[in-house]
Amino acid sequence: MINVTVNGTEQIKCNKGDNLYQVLTAAGHVFAGNCGMKGRCNRCLVWNQDTGSFVKSCQYIVDRDISIRLEEEQLTGITGHKMNLPTEQTTASYKIEKETGRNENTGKSDKDASDKKMTPAYGIAIDIGTTTIGMELVDLNEKAVKCSFSTLNSQIATGADVVARIQAADTKEGLEHLRSLLFSDIQKGVDHMLINTPEAVDHIRRYVLAGNATMLSIAEGLTTENLFGYPFTLKNPDAWGIEQNDFIASPFFENAASDVICLPNIAAFSGADIAAGAVAAELDRDSSYRMLIDLGTNGEIILCNKEYGGETSAACGSAFEGCFRIANVFGSNIFDMLALLLKRGQMDADGVLAEPYFESGISMGNNMKIDMETIRAFQLGKSAIFSGILMLVREIGIEFSDIAEVCIAGGFGFHLNLTNAVTLGLFPQSFQGKMKVLGNTSLEGAYLSLIEPGFIDTINRFKEKIRYVDLSNRSDFNTIYIEHLPFRTY
Numbered sequence: 001m002i003n004v005t006v007n008g009t010e011q012i013k014c015n016k017g018d019n020l021y022q023v024l025t026a027a028g029h030v031f032a033g034n035c036g037m038k039g040r041c042n043r044c045l046v047w048n049q050d051t052g053s054f055v056k057s058c059q060y061i062v063d064r065d066i067s068i069r070l071e072e073e074q075l076t077g078i079t080g081h082k083m084n085l086p087t088e089q090t091t092a093s094y095k096i097e098k099e100t101g102r103n104e105n106t107g108k109s110d111k112d113a114s115d116k117k118m119t120p121a122y123g124i125a126i127d128i129g130t131t132t133i134g135m136e137l138v139d140l141n142e143k144a145v146k147c148s149f150s151t152l153n154s155q156i157a158t159g160a161d162v163v164a165r166i167q168a169a170d171t172k173e174g175l176e177h178l179r180s181l182l183f184s185d186i187q188k189g190v191d192h193m194l195i196n197t198p199e200a201v202d203h204i205r206r207y208v209l210a211g212n213a214t215m216l217s218i219a220e221g222l223t224t225e226n227l228f229g230y231p232f233t234l235k236n237p238d239a240w241g242i243e244q245n246d247f248i249a250s251p252f253f254e255n256a257a258s259d260v261i262c263l264p265n266i267a268a269f270s271g272a273d274i275a276a277g278a279v280a281a282e283l284d285r286d287s288s289y290r291m292l293i294d295l296g297t298n299g300e301i302i303l304c305n306k307e308y309g310g311e312t313s314a315a316c317g318s319a320f321e322g323c324f325r326i327a328n329v330f331g332s333n334i335f336d337m338l339a340l341l342l343k344r345g346q347m348d349a350d351g352v353l354a355e356p357y358f359e360s361g362i363s364m365g366n367n368m369k370i371d372m373e374t375i376r377a378f379q380l381g382k383s384a385i386f387s388g389i390l391m392l393v394r395e396i397g398i399e400f401s402d403i404a405e406v407c408i409a410g411g412f413g414f415h416l417n418l419t420n421a422v423t424l425g426l427f428p429q430s431f432q433g434k435m436k437v438l439g440n441t442s443l444e445g446a447y448l449s450l451i452e453p454g455f456i457d458t459i460n461r462f463k464e465k466i467r468y469v470d471l472s473n474r475s476d477f478n479t480i481y482i483e484h485l486p487f488r489t490y
Helices: 020-026 093-100 110-114 154-158 162-168 172-196 213-220 272-280 331-344 372-396 418-423 441-451 455-463 477-483
Strands: 002-006 010-014 045-048 053-056 066-069 088-090 122-128 132-139 144-152 204-211 259-262 289-294 298-304 309-315 362-365 368-370 403-409 435-439 466-468
Touching: 002 020, 010 020, 122 172, 122 213, 122 441, 132 172, 132 441, 144 172, 154 162, 154 172, 162 172, 162 213, 172 213, 204 213, 204 272, 204 441, 213 259, 272 289, 272 298, 272 441, 272 455, 289 372, 289 441, 298 372, 309 372, 331 368, 331 372, 331 418, 368 372, 372 477, 403 441, 435 441, 441 455
Parallel strands: 002 066, 122 204, 204 259, 289 403, 309 466, 403 435
Antiparallel strands: 002 010, 045 053, 045 066, 088 144, 122 132, 132 144, 289 298, 298 309, 362 368
8 A cells, every 4th residue: 555645644545556636536635626637727736745846636646655735725624524615716826837837927938938929819718507617718829728717606696506597587687687697707717817827918819608508598698488498499509609898898808809609509408518528528439339427407418429329418406516505515425425324224225314313314524414305305316317317328229338438527526436326326337437537528628619620610510410308208207217216226
């Protein structure tokens, strides 16, 4: 065994060859990473005390004992599963300097100094989630992320889930209110990133927005009455432009002219987030069947190969995404706690707490309590996802075993213990060993739309191959849903 020493006090044991990022997250240290362990976002940097330098933990393979230092915001308190979701997550400026070679005095990189003929050009990638908004400032010449930002979506005040937003935005007055909240959040993020990256001011050339169809409808100024009832038509299937003056009012952009592009959607509840994410994960290039599961308030699932595929969505509610209101922890940690209660016999497979906890709930430390309401919310969400997976597999006409790889996306999925997910029946047992966690694939798709010519065209070609499967029209869905409510392995 190898020892990883954190801040001189905490000892974490791991195996030789383990990834440092995975070792740290398994121990409870949560990083605000968005790049799916590709070493791009600079958010998992740790100080290697043995070498006196920063390292990207997601790219570091542990081959010997190592001593590292984590910053205060990375110390999430592993006791009691205390993992609070920050309202704002930013990349510290000193980390960017170390990673990009930016001069502390000039604010410019060494590459900028050596290549003066290159016209500065930047873009901003934005993922509009129902709960959180993630953003990246990208140097289009270097194809590198210079700064990142994330914040809670202020629209959450009008309701936690997609349905609540649809209801709130089905009139012009409601739409403008939600739109103003959204643009204010984006404005805050843009200003922050430019303050921390002053060389980008006056050189923003393009914004690319990804998100579900509802979030993009709001951004595009489209009322949502079309999403309120059957047949759930889509007003915005194609890439959509927004007037910049309507989009952002920052003083940084008084004389700027930038394109603002919303990525194309597949169907009313199959948005640009899953479409762009699937292409970013290269599901469109493989002859074998692969699956992408984006876990959030609205779970979206794509199963396809390079020739053909299907997509569906399942309402998960607010339990999975962001902060759980009662316990104020990551939804994935609640999932781990449920697995522990099941193992201890303090909760049965039907999700019923044993006495004496049925009425009062059971304390999990740090003022956190699991009660029947909490359990029910997660039970409904996990059954919706499993049933959606099963229905999609049957629709395509294959078996679970025919799926070569399962990619897990979204904030909930990023921190999810996959073994517990199988134990509790979120995923079928046959997925064990095939699952890969990718992080925020929607933001990755927006980033690739900025730096790769023709990437949006690739999304359009891909979505033409995908058929949306509406679970609400399937007579057997309710039966399957009820059958898979119990917390057990399937």
